[in-house]
Amino acid sequence: MIKKPENLPNVSRVDPFLGNEEANLPKPEGIAAMWWCAKPPVGNTHPGACLPFGMVSACAYSGAYVTGYGRYGLSLDGGSPPVMYDRHEALGIAHFQQTGTGRIRMYYNYLLTTPLDGEGFEGRTKRRGLVEEKAWPGYYAGKFEETGIGFEVTVSKRGARHLYHFPEGTDSPMVAVDVSNGGLLVDDMSTYPQWADLKVLEDGSVTGEVVMEGIPVRFKCRCEGAEAFLWEEEEEMEERDYVLNLERQKYRPTFGFGFRGGEGLVMELVFGFSLRTDKRAAKACDREGGFEAEALRAGGIWEEALSKVEVEGGTDDQRQMFQTAVYHSFQKPADFQNENPFTNKKGPFFFDLSTLWDLYKTQLPLLMTLWPEKGAAFVEFLCEVAKREGGFPVSYLMDNVPDRFTKQATGLCHAILEDARCRGIEGDWDQVLSLLWKSSESGKGRRSRFGEYGRSFLATPLSHTLDISYAHFCMARMARGIGHQTIHDKAAALSVHWRNAFDEKTGLLREDSTYYEGENWNYSFRFLHEMEERISLAGGDKGYVALLDKFFGFTEGEHGERIFRFEGMNNEPDMEAPYSYLYAGRHDRAARVLRRAMQCQFTTGVGGLPGNDDSGGISSWFVWSACGVFPVTGQPIMLIGSPLFEKAVLHLEEGDFEIEAVNNSEENIFVQECYLNDRKIDRSYLNLSEFQSGGRLRLVMGSEPSDFGNYQRPPSFSP
Numbered sequence: 031m032i033k034k035p036e037n038l039p040n041v042s043r044v045d046p047f048l049g050n051e052e053a054n055l056p057k058p059e060g061i062a063a064m065w066w067c068a069k070p071p072v073g074n075t076h077p078g079a080c081l082p083f084g085m086v087s088a089c090a091y092s093g094a095y096v097t098g099y100g101r102y103g104l105s106l107d108g109g110s111p112p113v114m115y116d117r118h119e120a121l122g123i124a125h126f127q128q129t130g131t132g133r134i135r136m137y138y139n140y141l142l143t144t145p146l147d148g149e150g151f152e153g154r155t156k157r158r159g160l161v162e163e164k165a166w167p168g169y170y171a172g173k174f175e176e177t178g179i180g181f182e183v184t185v186s187k188r189g190a191r192h193l194y195h196f197p198e199g200t201d202s203p204m205v206a207v208d209v210s211n212g213g214l215l216v217d218d219m220s221t222y223p224q225w226a227d228l229k230v231l232e233d234g235s236v237t238g239e240v241v242m243e244g245i246p247v248r249f250k251c252r253c254e255g256a257e258a259f260l261w262e263e264e265e266e267m268e269e270r271d272y273v274l275n276l277e278r279q280k281y282r283p284t285f286g287f288g289f290r291g292g293e294g295l296v297m298e299l300v301f302g303f304s305l306r307t308d309k310r311a312a313k314a315c316d317r318e319g320g321f322e323a324e325a326l327r328a329g330g331i332w333e334e335a336l337s338k339v340e341v342e343g344g345t346d347d348q349r350q351m352f353q354t355a356v357y358h359s360f361q362k363p364a365d366f367q368n369e370n371p372f373t374n375k376k377g378p379f380f381f382d383l384s385t386l387w388d389l390y391k392t393q394l395p396l397l398m399t400l401w402p403e404k405g406a407a408f409v410e411f412l413c414e415v416a417k418r419e420g421g422f423p424v425s426y427l428m429d430n431v432p433d434r435f436t437k438q439a440t441g442l443c444h445a446i447l448e449d450a451r452c453r454g455i456e457g458d459w460d461q462v463l464s465l466l467w468k469s470s471e472s473g474k475g476r477r478s479r480f481g482e483y484g485r486s487f488l489a490t491p492l493s494h495t496l497d498i499s500y501a502h503f504c505m506a507r508m509a510r511g512i513g514h515q516t517i518h519d520k521a522a523a524l525s526v527h528w529r530n531a532f533d534e535k536t537g538l539l540r541e542d543s544t545y546y547e548g549e550n551w552n553y554s555f556r557f558l559h560e561m562e563e564r565i566s567l568a569g570g571d572k573g574y575v576a577l578l579d580k581f582f583g584f585t586e587g588e589h590g591e592r593i594f595r596f597e598g599m600n601n602e603p604d605m606e607a608p609y610s611y612l613y614a615g616r617h618d619r620a621a622r623v624l625r626r627a628m629q630c631q632f633t634t635g636v637g638g639l640p641g642n643d644d645s646g647g648i649s650s651w652f653v654w655s656a657c658g659v660f661p662v663t664g665q666p667i668m669l670i671g672s673p674l675f676e677k678a679v680l681h682l683e684e685g686d687f688e689i690e691a692v693n694n695s696e697e698n699i700f701v702q703e704c705y706l707n708d709r710k711i712d713r714s715y716l717n718l719s720e721f722q723s724g725g726r727l728r729l730v731m732g733s734e735p736s737d738f739g740n741y742q743r744p745p746s747f748s749p
Contacts, residue, residue: 049073685724
């Protein structure tokens with residue numbers, strides 16, 4: 031097995047196993063002991079090989095919830111996840127995985143590949159212990175305990191490469207690929223092909239197509255020097271062609287292909303994939319080079335990606351946590367450039383937005399900031415979806431079912447797209463605005479919660495009222511920016527009704543509503559465009575801070591008062607809430623919460639995450655907060671926090687932005703003075719233009735609160 035490359039320092043600091051298992055965090059101290067878990071305390075990440083925003087991933091497959099890797103069964107609440115398997119074990123290596131998500135219905139794990147020793151097909155369905163695992167970005171390896179067969183996998187842009195090492199004395203080494211495999215071995219989470227066609231070609235390779243959940247996955251696989259064959263129900267077939275059509279047959283057999291023999295005791299399988307054409311799959315498979323070269327190339331791609339944001343200072347563990355958080359933040363959405371299976375046309379295309387509710391506050395602003403060219407592609411992709419499906423998605427998975435997860439949120443693409451425009455992402459903004467307005471106010475939108483909001487100035491559950499009000503604010507700002515007065519005036523008039531969701535007596539969201547994965551408290555401190563008025567509704571600075579203090583656990587409630595506290599970083603509904611203190615002039619309170627969260631809710635090792643990472647949603651919160659700045663999606667500002675590191679540098683398109691924290695330590699968490707490009711400022715935010723153009727933010731830290739940010743607070747925005 032190849033060694034980890036020593037010349038890739040950022041890659042070497044990443045631990046792909048971080049967050050794979052149930053949380054094993056530092057003992058919560060102070061206010062952190064008051065926080066609760068709405069979701070299972072397990073990161074649900076996997077250690078498999080992938081590229082930044084990669085189309086293809088490959089990982090050991092046990093069938094467990096939720097990536098297909100690991101030991102756990104279905105878990106939906108805040109308790110420990112049920113254990114399906116006492117040890118780490120696997121059936122083989124599968125392709126295409128989610129990362130960090132919860133229950134989302136689509137779990138992929140296609141073309142399950144299993145190396146077999148002399149017992150042949152009898153061993154294909156046997157579970158093997160998974161030992162000697164190791165991984166770094168772009169590479170994953172291990173050994174199947176009972177057979178002693180070692181494996182290594184790496185990936186390319188549209189392909190994967192497997193290397194299997196058979197022990198001495200193995201008779202007839204063989205690899206079987208199960209084309210019928212899909213999903214998980216948990217409850218009703220498996221999936222089965224609707225159609226498939228496999229062929230053994232004259233050159234000994236295998237090509238085929240399998241339709242899973244309406245999506246055609248075309249592939250080609252080769253194994254030099256080996257004999258290819260097809261199989262069904264654990265029996266080899268003499269035929270060189272196989273067709274499955276569920277419209278014509280009722281039974282659902284297991285089926286696939288395999289290779290026998292090869293060059294000695296090592297078998298190398300090379301896969302190429304495409305959702306559009308056999309030719310593109312073949313081209314991805316027929317790439318030159320060997321396994322080690324491809325693995326090192328993948329590592330080099332990751333090194334370049336990981337170097338887009340760098341830190342100095344802190345402990346070795348903190349730097350590993352940070353670099354791994356960057357790694358997790360750069361895995362999704364999956365970039366299927368030129369692979370649109372619905373139009374069969376070239377152009378930007380993405381899958382695995384699972385879901386935008388998890389990604390829009392932290393992960394997508396990070397993508398837009400550090401990868402503006404990918405941000406432009408993402409904008410174009412969202413518009414293509416809106417034109418084809420009649421509306422913008424809340425999630426987007428590798429299937430043909432639109433409008434999934436509408437119970438989570440409404441109108442998130444409005445905030446995402448206005449955020450992209452604010453960040454200078456290239457796009458046809460006239461077209462974007464037209465699509466946003468039409469999809470919200472007519473057709474599909476009129477039949478959705480947008481229509482409900484337009485008729486009654488309220489949408490239920492009440493968190494959707496906040497979503498839709500903010501969506502209209504974002505449309506109004508976009509319309510103002512490009513000079514569309516009519517849409518501006520109409521959208522601005524509809525942006526003010528967030529107030530209807532609040533109880534003026536309590537200063538909180540009303541209790542006569544359900545709230546997705548939380549309670550009214552967890553949604554009451556979201557960023558709005560009219561934060562000054564929001565704070566007034568709670569009784570002004572004093573009343574708003576008093577509510578926040580109860581929420582985070584600084585103070586207790588009154589006798590009989592129902593308080594639902596901060597979910598910590600276990601979930602996304604209130605992940606921005608610590609920064610809400612800035613709007614009431616209490617930067618010191620924000621600093622206490624942020625540092626406590628980074629101290630108690632993240633660590634190294636397999637139990638290093640506080641909850642589902644949700645495609646990098648939680649990890650990107652850590653990246654932003656550890657650097658010391660935080661985005662407000664859809665608004666042209668960046669909030670200043672309490673950096674974990676002495677120095678952070680974000681390499682932006684217009685120039686590096688450097689954040690230096692002088693005298694920083696575990697005790698010195700409070701900003702005493704703040705300098706932007708050597709000019710002292712007293713405000714607790716940056717204008718986005720100041721951040722995007724590059725520069726230097728210098729924070730002098732101390733152990734006692736100061737008056738920093740007390741008077742110059744983040745602004746409210748009128749549409």
